[in-house]
Amino acid sequence: MRYSAVSLLRQGLAGQTGWPQAWRSPEPKKSYDAVIVGGGGHGLAAAYYLACVHGMRRVAVLEKSWLGGGNTGRNTTIVRSNYFFPESAAIYDFALRLYEGLSQELDYNIMLSQRGILMLAHTEHDMELMARSVNAMLLNGIDVELLDAKQVRAEVPLLNFAPDARYEIHGGFTQRRGGIARHDAVAWGYARGASGLGVDIIQGCEVTGFDIVAGRVTGVQTTRGAISAGAIGLAAAGHSGVLAGMAGFKLPIQSYALQAMVSEAVKPILDTVVMSSATGMYVSQSDKGELVFGAGLDLYPSYAQRGNLPVEREVIAGMLEMFPAFRRLKLLRAWAGLVDVCWDYSPIIGPAPVQGMYLNCGWGTGGFKAIPAGGWMLAHLLATGQHHPISAPFDLSRFETGRLIDEAAGAGIAH
Amino acid sequence: MLLIPCPWCGPRDEPEFKFAAEPALRPTSDVSDAVWADYLYLRTNEKGFHREVWSHAGGCGQFFLLERDTLTHTIHRALKPGEPS
Numbered sequence: 001m002r003y004s005a006v007s008l009l010r011q012g013l014a015g016q017t018g019w020p021q022a023w024r025s026p027e028p029k030k031s032y033d034a035v036i037v038g039g040g041g042h043g044l045a046a047a048y049y050l051a052c053v054h055g056m057r058r059v060a061v062l063e064k065s066w067l068g069g070g071n072t073g074r075n076t077t078i079v080r081s082n083y084f085f086p087e088s089a090a091i092y093d094f095a096l097r098l099y100e101g102l103s104q105e106l107d108y109n110i111m112l113s114q115r116g117i118l119m120l121a122h123t124e125h126d127m128e129l130m131a132r133s134v135n136a137m138l139l140n141g142i143d144v145e146l147l148d149a150k151q152v153r154a155e156v157p158l159l160n161f162a163p164d165a166r167y168e169i170h171g172g173f174t175q176r177r178g179g180i181a182r183h184d185a186v187a188w189g190y191a192r193g194a195s196g197l198g199v200d201i202i203q204g205c206e207v208t209g210f211d212i213v214a215g216r217v218t219g220v221q222t223t224r225g226a227i228s229a230g231a232i233g234l235a236a237a238g239h240s241g242v243l244a245g246m247a248g249f250k251l252p253i254q255s256y257a258l259q260a261m262v263s264e265a266v267k268p269i270l271d272t273v274v275m276s277s278a279t280g281m282y283v284s285q286s287d288k289g290e291l292v293f294g295a296g297l298d299l300y301p302s303y304a305q306r307g308n309l310p311v312e313r314e315v316i317a318g319m320l321e322m323f324p325a326f327r328r329l330k331l332l333r334a335w336a337g338l339v340d341v342c343w344d345y346s347p348i349i350g351p352a353p354v355q356g357m358y359l360n361c362g363w364g365t366g367g368f369k370a371i372p373a374g375g376w377m378l379a380h381l382l383a384t385g386q387h388h389p390i391s392a393p394f395d396l397s398r399f400e401t402g403r404l405i406d407e408a409a410g411a412g413i414a415h
Numbered sequence: 416m417l418l419i420p421c422p423w424c425g426p427r428d429e430p431e432f433k434f435a436a437e438p439a440l441r442p443t444s445d446v447s448d449a450v451w452a453d454y455l456y457l458r459t460n461e462k463g464f465h466r467e468v469w470s471h472a473g474g475c476g477q478f479f480l481l482e483r484d485t486l487t488h489t490i491h492r493a494l495k496p497g498e499p500s
Contacts, residue, residue: 241460252456255485300417300434300469303462303486309416310430343456400452 003107022188023195028202028224032060034382035220035229037207037243039063040072041183041368042360043235044190044201045375046382048106051197053376054383059199060229061191062222064206068187071237074305074337075368076260076282076292078273080117080178082137082144087393087405088346089140091373094390096177098372108189110181111287117178117273118147118156120322122167126277134173144175156274158325166321167278180273180284180292186371210247216355217247231382233358235374238303238338240361249353252399253340253362256297259307259315261334263326265289270323279318290332293319297339297365307336339365344404349377350387350395358382359396417488421471422479422495431473438468438480462486469493 001007001020011018034050036043039061050056063069079099081092103110121127130146137144148171153161159169191201202224209221211228219228234243238255265288275282281295295315298307312334320327342348342362347370352359360378363370377391387395398404417429442454462485469481480500482491494500 239462241458242462245459245461250453250457250459252452252458253460254458255460255462301460301465301467301485302488304488308429308488310428399456400448 022192023201025203026200028060028062028205028222028227029200030226031058031228032200033058033230034233035059035227035231036061036233036235036378036382037220038070038235038237039067039191039201039203040070040235040237041068041187041190041371042237042363042374042378043233044068044187044194045371046233046235046360046378047199047201047375048190048194048197049376049379050382051194051199054379056383057198059194060227061194061199061201062205062207062220062227063201063203066203067191067201068184071337071339071367072183072187072371074260074335075183076284076294077180077183077286077368078117078178078282078284079112079181079369080175081142081369082117082119082173082175082178083140083142083407084133084136085405085407086140088407089137089142091377091390091394092370093140093142094376095370095373098376099181100177102186102189102372106189106193108185108192110185110189112179112181113287114177114179115272115284116174116176117275118152118172118174120152120159120172120274120276120278121170122276122278124170127170130171130173142175143177144173146173147171156270156272158269158323159274160322160324162324167276174272178273180286183368186368190375207243207246210354210357212247212354217357231356231358231385233360233378233382234352235360235378237361237363237367238340240340240359244352247352247354247357251348251361251396252343253348254301255303255338255340256299257302257304257307257336258294258297258339258365259311259334259336260292260294261312261315262286262290262292262332263329264332266291266329269325274322276318276322279321281315281318281322283319283323291326291329297341298336303338305336305338307334339363339367341365343399345407346405347374347394348396349374349391350381350397352396417490419469419481419490420493421474421477422493422498423475423477424471427471427474431471433470433472435468435470435478438466464491
């Protein structure tokens with residue numbers, strides 16, 4: 001069903017009883033042309049683009065728990081493309097441009113709010129490095145602006161401009177096209193779009209092994225039976241290493257817990273996204289009014305989907321230092337997602353060491369903003385067996401050739 | 416909060432420690448790029464039982480081997496370097 005004012009009116013008159021399910025939940029078939037492991041944003045987007053761009057309809061997405069229940073439903077919903085290296089700017093801006101048209105394309109409101117994203121500089125040295133980053137980003141074609149302290153104060157007067165502030169604000173830079181989107185809606189919109197084009201979305205179906213014959217993958221073993229596949233895409237974020245282990249190879253990835261939290265809901269007080277290089281934290285206000293915030297990783301390997309108190313305390317202390325007015329707010333919830341961090345803080349997209357298998361992983365702490373691009377690139381690989389020009393630099397081989405895309409310092413956020 | 420048993424200082428709170436690496440043997444310098452990349456970058460990244468090198472950075476400064484579960488965060492035991500496991 002197409003969602004529109006007419007369908008809303010019609011369903012309203014019918015007592016809201018006629019809405020169909022947004023996507024089908026079929027039994028898995030014995031065989032597909034392509035199987036995607038992981039029903040988060042990246043996997044669902046890949047399935048959608050496989051069907052609508054490449055015309056492949058015998059496609060399945062296998063999700064071990066529920067759709068969008070991993071990092072897609074656990075992130076702080078920030079979208080941006082303010083990256084230092086040309087390769088990164090190309091892929092993240094491709095994602096942002098797709099996000100800009102996604103609500104219309106999917107006929108599903110992803111609530112994209114391009115409210116801008118402001119990164120703070122706290123010393124003169126920060127400002128000099130920031131000017132360098134901003135110049136690089138401008139050369140990459142990204143809409144960023146360097147701001148002085150007065151301009152930052154005019155944009156976000158709530159920030160701590162007190163004379164005794166621990167982290168004095170010297171300025172910052174903003175990307176006006178950055179902002180936030182409704183994370184669940186991105187997963188649900190892609191799922192609905194893919195399902196409508198014939199893709200089977202199978203929840204509660206965990207992959208337990210791969211069938212590999214003479215170095216080529218021919219299918220997957222799952223908790224709901226064996227499924228043969230012409231090509232397999234892995235989009236499992238923090239669990240990519242587990243899948244790689246099943247297929248007999250290792251990845252340059254370490255999984256960590258990344259915490260996020262929300263405050264109680266309050267009236268509109270913050271109309272942009274703010275990040276700080278000194279405290280490493282980022283905060284925005286959701287449409288419900290909650291402050292959504294997070295910062296660095298719990299820096300030891302974890303599959304626990306929960307973090308620990310020392311980091312939570314640091315995150316909150318960082319936010320209160322930046323926004324003293326927030327100190328009376330109550331914390332509503334805290335949680336964590338499993339992030340798959342690469343050594344150069346750039347993703348891995350490309351063929352796996354097993355033939356017929358393709359990787360989309362290593363997005364680390366920033367996978368949500370990249371969902372449309374990650375899906376597009378994985379779909380291209382699954383359909384053609386070849387890299388899209390934008391994904392080629394992110395091939396797994398870069399760790400052997402040494403041609404890393406080192407966004408650890410360049411990505412504009414603290415890790 | 417993890418309570419980590421430093422083999423020298425006894426149990427201390429998590430913020431005193433730093434996770435360092437999965438243990439690995441450094442290959443000789445005449446190996447192929449693939450072997451070198453494996454040593455530098457590839458990880459088993461185990462879900463469950465995991466052997467790790469940690470340092471008591473905010474304490475005695477020593478490195479040690481920690482046996483830990485990455486799914487439950489259970490700490491099994493800590494070993495001094497060279498201590499037979």
